[in-house]
Structure formats: structure tokens, C-alpha cells
Amino acid sequence: MSAFEPVVSVPDHILSINDISTGFIEQLLRSADSMRDLVATSGGDTSLKHKLLGCIFYEPSTRTSCSFQAAMLRLGGSVVCVNGSDSSVKKGETLQDTIQTMACYCDILALRHPEKGSAHSASLVSKRPVINAGDGVGEHPTQALLDLYTIRSELGRINGTGPESKLIVTLLGDLRNGRTVHSLVKLLSRFPHVSLIYVSPKGLELPDYIYDEVCSNADVDQVATMTLDEAISVTDVLYVTRIQKERFSSSEEYSQVMGSYCVDTALMKKAKAKMVVMHPLPRVDEIAIEVDSDSRAAYFRY
Numbered sequence: 001m002s003a004f005e006p007v008v009s010v011p012d013h014i015l016s017i018n019d020i021s022t023g024f025i026e027q028l029l030r031s032a033d034s035m036r037d038l039v040a041t042s043g044g045d046t047s048l049k050h051k052l053l054g055c056i057f058y059e060p061s062t063r064t065s066c067s068f069q070a071a072m073l074r075l076g077g078s079v080v081c082v083n084g085s086d087s088s089v090k091k092g093e094t095l096q097d098t099i100q101t102m103a104c105y106c107d108i109l110a111l112r113h114p115e116k117g118s119a120h121s122a123s124l125v126s127k128r129p130v131i132n133a134g135d136g137v138g139e140h141p142t143q144a145l146l147d148l149y150t151i152r153s154e155l156g157r158i159n160g161t162g163p164e165s166k167l168i169v170t171l172l173g174d175l176r177n178g179r180t181v182h183s184l185v186k187l188l189s190r191f192p193h194v195s196l197i198y199v200s201p202k203g204l205e206l207p208d209y210i211y212d213e214v215c216s217n218a219d220v221d222q223v224a225t226m227t228l229d230e231a232i233s234v235t236d237v238l239y240v241t242r243i244q245k246e247r248f249s250s251s252e253e254y255s256q257v258m259g260s261y262c263v264d265t266a267l268m269k270k271a272k273a274k275m276v277v278m279h280p281l282p283r284v285d286e287i288a289i290e291v292d293s294d295s296r297a298a299y300f301r302y
């Protein structure tokens with residue numbers, strides 16, 4: 001029998017956290033539990049036999065691309081890949097034409113592209129569902145879902161228990177360009193009793209439009225004034241991101257913020273015994289290697 005449970009309302013495409021209902025999120029979390037058990041017990045099943053995923057990646061990727069492929073293969077499906085650097089994209093083919101072609105071959109498409117809004121543009125011409133696997137500095141909704149699942153697995157909850165006992169999530173790093181952060185704060189703001197603390201180098205603050213969107217969810221607090229030293233002792237989840245070098249207009253601009261923060265053992269000594277350290281990866285220099293063996297580091301946990 002398949003590990004899938006019937007889903008009540010599936011979005012046509014997953015382009016943004018805004019496309020995903022809270023009911024669907026709960027169903028996905030339960031389904032992820034079943035999938036984890038399935039892989040641990042039998043390695044997979046054949047529920048997606050003869051189904052084909054198109055993995056279309058115009059930007060580098062290790063985890064997102066391989067995890068989509070691994071999931072498909074574990075469920076008996078198959079994958080065809082388009083890579084921006086060795087396909088007709090190099091000959092000048094438009095995104096729209098590539099998408100329309102791939103939608104003829106595949107049952108579903110996962111797209112990563114450097115432009116914000118590209119997944120939305122793809123969805124307008126695709127006959128098949130499109131999943132946004134990262135659109136420039138826009139969003140990365142599937143990473144945020146995984147992050148939510150990790151928080152629940154690590155702490156046993158995804159929100160606080162009341163106004164006096166909120167879940168405090170500190171987001172550290174390049175909050176301006178970090179699309180995983182944009183999706184995660186939108187997702188977390190759906191849940192009650194959550195406080196978000198933003199710590200970033202000057203110029204890399206969370207964009208106002210994301211802050212305002214999160215604000216519209218009445219129950220969430222957002223604080224952007226603390227330093228990492230001030231925030232660390234109250235933090236339940238420390239979500240670390242790298243500075244997104246490739247999004248800077250010049251190497252001078254990047255060198256002004258490069259190496260400006262690092263989570264190390266000295267910082268970890270000031271943190272709660274049950275704090276969780278997360279990172280969407282890749283890591284550059286923002287978490288010292290010595291932290292990897294700390295039991296609170298969840299970024300390589302299987």
C-alpha cells in the first residue's frame with residue numbers, strides 16, 4: 001500500500017508559501033513522517049511508477065536538486081534533468097519555451113532560476129504543475145516546508161504554547177537575499193505564539209515587503225534590533241544563512257560584509273541547552289566546523 005494519504009486540496013502549483021493552505025501543510029508533515037518510516041523500513045515503494053519529474057535547474061544546486069530526484073526514485077518514479085549550462089538555454093532558448101517542451105514529457109516540473117518571479121512565469125505556460133525550487137531572491141517554499149518539519153522533529157512543536165511562552169526563532173545572515181528565509185518567516189507566521197528575531201549585517205536586512213506580509217498575521221512578533229549576542233540566550237531555533245555572494249553587484253560590496261558573523265563554540269555556550277541550530281546549506285564560513293559535533297546542530301542530522 002502507498003505511504004500517501006489522500007490529499008483534500010492540492011494547489012495547482014507550489015510557487016510561494018502563499019499557495020499552501022494550513023490544512024495542506026499539516027497533511028504534508030504527516031506524509032513526511034510516513035515517507036521517513038518508509039525509507040527506514042523498505043527503502044521506498046512504487047507509488048510513482050511511470051511518473052516523470054522534470055528537474056530544470058538554471059542555478060547551482062546540490063541538496064534541492066538531489067533531494068527532488070532521490071524522492072522521485074525512492075517512490076519508483078523517474079527524473080529527466082535540464083541544466084542551464086549545457087542545454088538549449090545556452091543557445092538562447094527562453095524559459096517559456098523550455099518549460100512548454102518539458103511539460104510535454106513530464107508529469108511535474110521543479111524549477112530553479114535566478115530571477116524572482118520566474119516560477120510564476122513558468123506556471124503561466126506550463127500544462128503541468130510547477131514547483132518553485134528557488135526563484136532568485138524570491139522564495140524557496142519546499143526548503144521552508146523541510147525547515148518546518150525539522151523544527152517539529154527537533155523540538156516536538158512548531159509554535160509556542162501561549163503569549164508568555166513563544167517559540168523564538170532567530171534568523172541570522174543575508175536576510176535580504178536569502179529566499180529560504182523569505183519563505184520560512186511567511187510559513188512560521190501562520191502558527192500561533194511565534195517570535196521572529198532578525199539579525200543581519202547592515203544592508204542585508206529582511207525586505208520591507210516580506211516584513212509587512214508577515215506583520216499581517218496578527219499573532220507573530222518581529223524584532224530587528226537585537227545583536228546575535230543579545231538574542232542567543234532566548235533563542236529556541238537559530239536559523240543561519242550564508243551571505244549570497246552571487247547576488248551582489250560588485251566584489252567591493254560583498255567584501256564589506258564578508259565574514260561579518262560566525263556561530264562558534266563560544267557563542268553556543270551562551271545558548272539554551274535545547275536550542276536547535278539550522279542552516280539550509282551550503283555553509284561557507286558562518287558556522288565554525290567545531291559546532292558540527294554539538295548535539296544542537298541539526299543541519300546534517302539524518
Ligand code: NCD
Nearest residue numbers: 063064134180242280281282
Ligand atoms: C539555499 C538556496 O539555494 O536558496 N540552499 C538550498 O536550497 N538548500 C541557500 C543558499 O544557497 O544559500
